[in-house]
Amino acid sequence: MKQYTNVITAYLIMFTLIIMVGVLQSWSIALTILNYCLISAVMTIGANIQWGYAGLINFGIMGYTALGGLAVVLISVAPVDEAWSVGGLNMMICLGIIIGIILAIRYTLKKIAPSKKRNYLIAFIIIIGILILRIISAPAIEGIESVEPAKTGFLGGLGLPVLISWIGGAFLAAGLAFIVGKVALGLRADYLAIATLLIAEIVVSIIKHEDWLARGVKNVIGLKRPAPYEINLQKSQWFIDLVENFHSSKLALISSVTEKQELLNQLVIDASSVYVKLCFTGLFLSVVIILLILTQKALYSPWGRMMRAIRDNEEAAGAMGKNVVKQHLLIFILGSAIVGIAGAMMVTNDGLFTPGSYRPMRYTFVIWVMVIVGGTGNNFGAILGGFVVWFLWVEAAPIALFFINLFTSHLPETNEIRVHLINSAPYFRFLTIGIVLLIIMRFRPQGILPEKIIKN
Amino acid sequence: MDFINAILVLLNFTVIPALTYGSQLALGAIFVTLIYGILRFANFATGDMMSFGTMFAVLLTYYFQSIGIDLGIFPTALITIPFAIFMMILYMLTIDKFVFEYYRIKKSPPVQLAMVSVGVMFVTQAIIRIIIGPADRTFMDGKKFILKASEFKEMTGFNEGLTIKSTQGITIIITLIAVSIMFWFLNKTKTGTSMRAYSDNEDLALLSGIDPKRVVLITWIIAGILATIGGILYGLDKSYRPFVYFNNMLPIFAAAIVGGIGNPYGAFLGGYVIAFAEIFLTYAYKRFFTYILPDALEPNSMLQLLSTDYKFAVSFSILVIVLLFRPSGIFKGKTL
Numbered sequence: 001m002k003q004y005t006n007v008i009t010a011y012l013i014m015f016t017l018i019i020m021v022g023v024l025q026s027w028s029i030a031l032t033i034l035n036y037c038l039i040s041a042v043m044t045i046g047a048n049i050q051w052g053y054a055g056l057i058n059f060g061i062m063g064y065t066a067l068g069g070l071a072v073v074l075i076s077v078a079p080v081d082e083a084w085s086v087g088g089l090n091m092m093i094c095l096g097i098i099i100g101i102i103l104a105i106r107y108t109l110k111k112i113a114p115s116k117k118r119n120y121l122i123a124f125i126i127i128i129g130i131l132i133l134r135i136i137s138a139p140a141i142e143g144i145e146s147v148e149p150a151k152t153g154f155l156g157g158l159g160l161p162v163l164i165s166w167i168g169g170a171f172l173a174a175g176l177a178f179i180v181g182k183v184a185l186g187l188r189a190d191y192l193a194i195a196t197l198l199i200a201e202i203v204v205s206i207i208k209h210e211d212w213l214a215r216g217v218k219n220v221i222g223l224k225r226p227a228p229y230e231i232n233l234q235k236s237q238w239f240i241d242l243v244e245n246f247h248s249s250k251l252a253l254i255s256s257v258t259e260k261q262e263l264l265n266q267l268v269i270d271a272s273s274v275y276v277k278l279c280f281t282g283l284f285l286s287v288v289i290i291l292l293i294l295t296q297k298a299l300y301s302p303w304g305r306m307m308r309a310i311r312d313n314e315e316a317a318g319a320m321g322k323n324v325v326k327q328h329l330l331i332f333i334l335g336s337a338i339v340g341i342a343g344a345m346m347v348t349n350d351g352l353f354t355p356g357s358y359r360p361m362r363y364t365f366v367i368w369v370m371v372i373v374g375g376t377g378n379n380f381g382a383i384l385g386g387f388v389v390w391f392l393w394v395e396a397a398p399i400a401l402f403f404i405n406l407f408t409s410h411l412p413e414t415n416e417i418r419v420h421l422i423n424s425a426p427y428f429r430f431l432t433i434g435i436v437l438l439i440i441m442r443f444r445p446q447g448i449l450p451e452k453i454i455k456n
Numbered sequence: 457m458d459f460i461n462a463i464l465v466l467l468n469f470t471v472i473p474a475l476t477y478g479s480q481l482a483l484g485a486i487f488v489t490l491i492y493g494i495l496r497f498a499n500f501a502t503g504d505m506m507s508f509g510t511m512f513a514v515l516l517t518y519y520f521q522s523i524g525i526d527l528g529i530f531p532t533a534l535i536t537i538p539f540a541i542f543m544m545i546l547y548m549l550t551i552d553k554f555v556f557e558y559y560r561i562k563k564s565p566p567v568q569l570a571m572v573s574v575g576v577m578f579v580t581q582a583i584i585r586i587i588i589g590p591a592d593r594t595f596m597d598g599k600k601f602i603l604k605a606s607e608f609k610e611m612t613g614f615n616e617g618l619t620i621k622s623t624q625g626i627t628i629i630i631t632l633i634a635v636s637i638m639f640w641f642l643n644k645t646k647t648g649t650s651m652r653a654y655s656d657n658e659d660l661a662l663l664s665g666i667d668p669k670r671v672v673l674i675t676w677i678i679a680g681i682l683a684t685i686g687g688i689l690y691g692l693d694k695s696y697r698p699f700v701y702f703n704n705m706l707p708i709f710a711a712a713i714v715g716g717i718g719n720p721y722g723a724f725l726g727g728y729v730i731a732f733a734e735i736f737l738t739y740a741y742k743r744f745f746t747y748i749l750p751d752a753l754e755p756n757s758m759l760q761l762l763s764t765d766y767k768f769a770v771s772f773s774i775l776v777i778v779l780l781f782r783p784s785g786i787f788k789g790k791t792l
Contacts, residue, residue, distance in 0.1 A: 057567060119781070183780060189567045190498040191717075194709050195779055198772035201706060209765040361581075361702070365500075365574055372571060427585035434578025438555060441572050 007380050007449060014387045021395070028270070031277035033394055038284035039346050040386035044370045045291050045379060046338030052377035052451065053304065054331045055311040057193040060180065062363035063200030064336045066207055066355065067176055068169030068343020073214045073353050075165035076224045077157035083147045084155060087140030087212070091155065094137050101129040144212040154215045162224040166287075166344040173340025174333045176203065181332040185325070197360060208355045220353040227279035233272040240264070243271045280349055287345065288383065291338060295379050307331060308377075308453075366393060369437045375447030384449055392432050400428030457614075462747035464616040468605075474735040475728070476624045476693060479631035482727025483686030484708035486638070486720050487679050493655040493718035494675045495560065497569030501577040502683070503705030507698050508580055509544035509684030510691045511588050513537065517595040529599040531626070533692055540688065545680035551576055552676055560672070577702075584698050592697040596623060623693040634685055635724055638678060642720065647674055655718065707734070707768065710775040716785025725787060730771045738764045 018037075022030035043061065050056045104125050112118045145153045184195040208216050233239045244251065247267055254260045298304050310317040310324055318324050347353050366389065374385015404425060408418040440447065484506060491499045499505075516536035526532045555576060559569050602625045605617025642648040647670075654661040654671045662668060687701065694700070707730055715726025740760040749755070762770060778786060 183776060187779060187783065189565075190570050191713070191779065191783070193567075193570060194498060194713065195776065198706055198710060198775055202769045202772050205766060205769045209763065365578070368571070368574065369578075421586075424586045424589065427582050427590075429582075430578045430585065431582035434575050434580075434582060437575035437578065438572065441568070441575060442555075442558065445568070 007384075010384050010448060011380075014384065014391070017391060025398075028273055028277065031274060031281060033391060035277060035280050035284055035349055036346075036394070037387040037390045038281065038288050039342050039349065040367070040370060040390045041288050041383040042284075042291060042342035042345060042386075043339050043367050044374060044382040044386040045288075045295055046335045046342065047367055047371045048335075048374075048376065048379060048382035049295060049338065050332060050335035051371055052382065053299065053307045053311065054328060055189075056185070056328060056332055056335075057189050058196050058332070058335065059193045059360075059364050059368070060196035060200035060203075060336075061339055061367050062358050062360050063176065063196075063203040064173040064339040065343035065346065065363050066200075066204050066358045067172045068166075068340035068345075069347035069353050069355075069358075070207055070214055071169035071172045071340070072162065072165040072223060072344050072347045073220050074157045075160050075168045076162040077220065078159040080147060080152045080154065080156035083144045083152060083212075086143035086147060088155065090136050090140030091144075091212070094133050094140075097129060097133055097136070101125060104129075141212045152215075153218070154212050154220075161226075162348055163226050166341050166348070169340040169344030170337040171340075173343070174337040177333045177336030178329070180336075181329040185328050185332060197364065200360070200364065204355065204358045207358075214353060214355070217356045219355070221351070223347065223351050223353065225351060226283060226348065227276050230269075230272040230276055233275060234268050239272070239275070240268055243268050246271075284345060284349075287341065292379055292383065299379065366433065369433055371447075373436060373440050373447060375449040375451065377451030378447070378449050381447050381449030381451075385447065388448070389433065389436070392436065393429055396429035396432040397426045400432075401425040458747045461614055461616045462744050464614060464618055465743050465747065468616065468618050470732075470735050470739050472620060472624055474731045476627045477735070478728035478731030479627050480686055480690040480693065480727075481704075481708055481711045481731055482724045483631060483634065483682050483689070484704065485711035485715060485723035485727045486635070487683045487686065488708055488712040489715070489717055489720055489723040490675055490679050490682075492712070493720075494651060494671060495556065495569075497566045497573060498709075500570060500573045500705070501580055502708055503702045504577050504580040504584065504698075505544070505548065506683045506687035506690075506704070507584055507696075507701035508547060508687075509540045509680070510687035510696055510701070511584055511698075512540040512543045513684070513688045514593055514595045514691065514696050515588065516540065517597075521597070527598060529622075531596050531598045531623070531692055533595055533688055534626075537685065537688060541681050541684045544684045545677050548676045548680050549673070552672070581698065581702065588698070590698055592695050594695045596692050598622065621693075623689075627689045627693055630685060630689060634682065638682070639720070641678070651675065703768075707771045710771045713775055714778050714786055716787045719785065719787055722785050722787030726785070729786070730774065733774050734767050734770050737761050737770050738767050 018030050018034055021033060043065070046064075047058065047061060050058045105122055108118060108121055108125070112121065144155060147153055180196060180199050184192055184199070187195060207214060210216060211218065214220055244264060247264075251260055251264065254263060306317070306322055307327065309320070310322060310327055314324055370385040370389040371382055372385070373389055374383065375381020401422065404418070404421045408415070408421065411418045444450075484502060487506075488499060488502055491497065491502075513533050513536045516539055517531075517533045520526065520532050520535065525535070527534055555572060556569065559572060599622050601619060602622050603618060603620040605619045608614075608618045609616075642652060650661065650666045651671050651674060653664070654666055654668065658668075661671075690701075690704070708727075711726040711730045712723045713726075714729055715722030715724070717723075738760065740758040742755055742757070742759050745755050745759060
């Protein structure tokens with residue numbers, strides 16, 4: 001029990017903070033923060049598998065998050081039949097050609113010995129393939145994008161339930177991770193960081209600018225939800241009864257019937273949004289718990305020990321007959337798949353897919369700060385990092401505002417410095433995160449909850 | 457005649473912009489490479505450090521404009537360069553003292569230093585946004601063009617005009633001066649040689665009596681000068697916006713790695729490789745081919761290889777290809 005005191009204290013403090021937000025600000029805000037904390041936790045579990053277990057730096061988290069989001073659109077949105085009839089066939093042929101190019105390259109890689117000739121042949125295959133792709137896809141893309149451009153203008157998805165898309169997100173991200181891993185995993189750590197960062201940028205720019213795929217920067221709104229809608233809840237009798245029971249003492253104090261009805265309506269509206277968020281919380285929490293159990297089991301299995309051995313001494317592990325390259329690729333794929341799930345969860349939670357919002361600051365660097373602050377190599381630590389840093393990220397601005405007001409209270413309301421500081425309160429979140437990272441790196445480089453190695 | 461017109465189109469829309477953009481990237485890439493070669497880490501705060509120096513140039517330009525100082529036909533920002541460089545070096549040395557020095561003395565692995573630089577990136581971004589805000593600002597004044605298209609047409613009688621913006625001229629000239637002084641310093645002076653020795657083999661350099669503190673100090677000073685100049689030139693040419701500067705870090709990294717990280721010559725050329733690739737691959741060649749081909753073959757499509765949306769993606773793809781086939785960079789930097 002004693003060894004878990006740290007963990008339990010840290011989590012208790014975190015939940016007290018969130019409850020304080022609920023009491024001081026509102027329960028709706030507290031639940032929003034909690035939901036995002038849980039999504040961040042899934043991302044940090046993914047990043048922690050790569051960095052904590054295997055020592056692989058992946059600065060491309062943004063790319064996998066975006067692919068997870070894309071999966072929600074591709075799987076849950078209803079197909080746009082008109083667009084399919086205009087350009088569906090051509091796009092399918094293009095997909096076939098892409099597969100053909102990949103197979104051709106694989107074949108050349110296998111059959112021809114490494115030489116300049118082989119490189120030229122591969123370049124030739126790629127260039128010819130791209131030319132054919134452009135010729136076939138150009139009219140189709142034009143056709144698809146002109147189908148009701150204000151509303152659709154894209155192929156749509158498969159129309160399946162949204163929860164399936166979470167798994168789809170994992171597979172898409174895993175597919176990208178396979179390619180990236182094959183290309184970049186041999187590189188030294190900081191090169192790998194830069195390469196993954198740039199590849200993620202390429203992925204996001206493709207999602208942004210290929211409008212036929214997911215409307216690009218025009219965004220997809222009104223995605224399906226695994227939870228009930230507020231409007232429907234406010235109309236259903238059982239929900240109104242529930243709210244009435246819950247607040248019965250409060251309602252009993254009011255004698256006037258109309259006032260009572262008004263208050264009840266207001267309470268039902270508030271409660272409906274809280275109820276929807278609670279549904280999401282439940283879903284996200286179960287994902288986090290399942291992943292936590294799986295990753296903990298993996299960490300303390302022979303496989304986890306092997307990963308740590310590879311991380312701490314690649315040569316020695318290789319000499320013991322472990323296939324370092326293969327294991328690195330495997331763990332890179334696993335971690336990225338988990339990040340993909342998180343990306344899908346986030347888009348589902350927001351109900352909209354906005355490719356323009358994927359920026360490395362928010363989706364790569366903040367996640368990394370979470371992993372480092374929480375504790376690399378420790379899943380409980382990584383999850384805690386997700387909670388702490390997301391909480392700071394959201395609450396830094398209000399807290400900064402409070403302090404600015406406190407310190408400048410002797411200045412008049414119109415004082416230029418005061419006005420300027422109050423206007424720049426949102427940017428204090430960058431300052432807070434940066435300073436937290438620097439302090440942790442300096443004084444507790446293993447993170448809040450350091451890695452624990454259980455011996456026997 | 458048609459042939460010259462075609463060449464003029466290319467010069468005007470690809471070569472000159474690419475030279476300008478390449479110079480700006482090259483300055484940033486040398487900054488990255490110096491830090492990597494001598495302090496031995498990938499500095500993720502690159503873009504924001506450039507932005508930090510530029511911020512002072514912008515603020516001082518506004519100040520000078522308000523008290524009526526200007527340079528006539530040249531942009532006022534040129535006078536602010538020394539002040540901006542001074543502030544930048546001060547900031548870099550402070551950061552080094554409080555943040556990087558500890559890890560350097562402890563001999564932490566490069567990855568840890570790179571993570572620390574991410575922290576510095578966050579802090580720098582916050583400071584910039586708190587001081588100047590995230591808005592888009594132009595601070596270019598003075599004469600706008602060295603050569604206007606209409607003037608050129610009148611002078612020569614060609615169909616196509618050649619425009620040279622004064623910022624383009626200034627960028628290329630200042631870059632050439634700054635970079636040649638830097639290479640002279642690195643190759644001909646004793647301090648420069650000791651820096652190269654330190655970069656090649658730290659232990660051997662220390663044994664032969666090179667003072668590491670001095671090497672680090674000089675490195676930050678040179679880096680500060682290059683980063684500020686690069687940032688100011690980019691801001692003059694386009695405009696100053698903190699977010700854009702953060703994003704510029706990515707092609708700058710690409711340039712440094714393509715050129716061979718740790719090798720300043722490579723970084724310098726890498727900047728131009730990236731810039732030319734970006735612009736040549738995303739330029740619509742229709743006008744060029746209308747001049748060069750006979751009338752019967754005149755093209756009716758845009759003849760654009762990639763849409764300009766993929767400008768960044770081009771440089772990153774080049775990086776990936778280089779990493780695959782020549783991981784030490786085109787011009788051989790440190791081996792991986």
